[in-house]
Amino acid sequence: MGAFESSESLKSKPWFFITRVLNTVSDWICECGITVIFLVQSVRSIFTRPSRYQEIIKHIEFIGNQSLLIIALTSAFTGMAMSFQIYLGFSLVNATNLVGPTVGLGITRELGPVLTGLIVAARAGGAMAARLGTMRVTEQIDALEVMGINPVQYLVGPRIIAALIAMPLLCGFFDFVAMGGSYFLCVHALGLDEGVFFDKIQLWLNPSDINEGLIKSAVFGLVFAAVCTYKGYNTKGGAKGVGEATNSGVVNSMVLIIAINFVMTNVIRFVNTLLDSV
Numbered sequence: 001m002g003a004f005e006s007s008e009s010l011k012s013k014p015w016f017f018i019t020r021v022l023n024t025v026s027d028w029i030c031e032c033g034i035t036v037i038f039l040v041q042s043v044r045s046i047f048t049r050p051s052r053y054q055e056i057i058k059h060i061e062f063i064g065n066q067s068l069l070i071i072a073l074t075s076a077f078t079g080m081a082m083s084f085q086i087y088l089g090f091s092l093v094n095a096t097n098l099v100g101p102t103v104g105l106g107i108t109r110e111l112g113p114v115l116t117g118l119i120v121a122a123r124a125g126g127a128m129a130a131r132l133g134t135m136r137v138t139e140q141i142d143a144l145e146v147m148g149i150n151p152v153q154y155l156v157g158p159r160i161i162a163a164l165i166a167m168p169l170l171c172g173f174f175d176f177v178a179m180g181g182s183y184f185l186c187v188h189a190l191g192l193d194e195g196v197f198f199d200k201i202q203l204w205l206n207p208s209d210i211n212e213g214l215i216k217s218a219v220f221g222l223v224f225a226a227v228c229t230y231k232g233y234n235t236k237g238g239a240k241g242v243g244e245a246t247n248s249g250v251v252n253s254m255v256l257i258i259a260i261n262f263v264m265t266n267v268i269r270f271v272n273t274l275l276d277s278v
Contacts, residue, residue, distance in 0.1 A: 048153060086102050097196050116220070128229050131232065133241065155233070170217070172214065175213065220257050223260060227249050230249075
């Protein structure tokens with residue numbers, strides 16, 4: 001009993017909690033480093049022979065085309081919801097003419113790439129982790145190695161390149177549909193002037209704002225593809241391990257997307273400031 005009490009009192013000390021948190025953070029940082037190395041090796045392998053261009057096209061279709069419906073639904077309602085909330089706020093100060101450009105800036109810079117990344121990471125990233133995890137626990141990846149096929153080049157590289165290509169396209173589609181939903185609500189439901197709506201958007205929304213979102217989405221594609229394929233490729237523990245790898249891959253991808261978005265926003269703002277001052 002005394003040993004039990006001393007153990008419980010030890011765990012209740014603040015430094016024990018701090019140590020656990022630091023160890024968790026340290027392990028997470030190490031895993032991120034290993035994932036980056038895995039990403040570099042996978043991208044490098046895709047440029048070696050034999051070429052896997054057909055695999056890349058197949059995965060672009062899976063990541064891109066099969067995500068269009070859910071992206072369209074999400075973006076349309078996101079644009080309308082955001083427009084309505086901004087309209088309610090701007091109507092208090094008689095600035096409803098600025099609803100269009102405000103929605104445009106928010107969608108193209110932040111919500112477009114982030115929501116696209118989260119949605120595709122949950123749908124396609126989870127499928128990547130589950131597929132590769134199943135192949136690992138059923139020894140199909142080992143069979144590829146026995147046949148002399150590089151499994152990283154055949155299974156991982158095409159998925160990462162496909163995500164890099166498909167994500168900016170999906171982000172652009174998200175932006176377009178979201179602005180269409182905003183137009184429909186503002187002009188046909190709230191009664192704003194159509195000419196003013198488009199004129200203000202053209203005045204305040206620059207190509208650099210759209211490019212910022214497309215660059216972010218490409219990075220997010222690399223992130224979720226690398227994390228999910230790494231988790232699936234290194235799955236252990238049978239069917240339970242496949243579920244854990246899929247869950248871990250999707251959750252880690254979403255957290256990284258949100259964190260990297262904050263970092264990239266500040267980096268891009270800093271670079272743009274430097275370029276404007278030159």
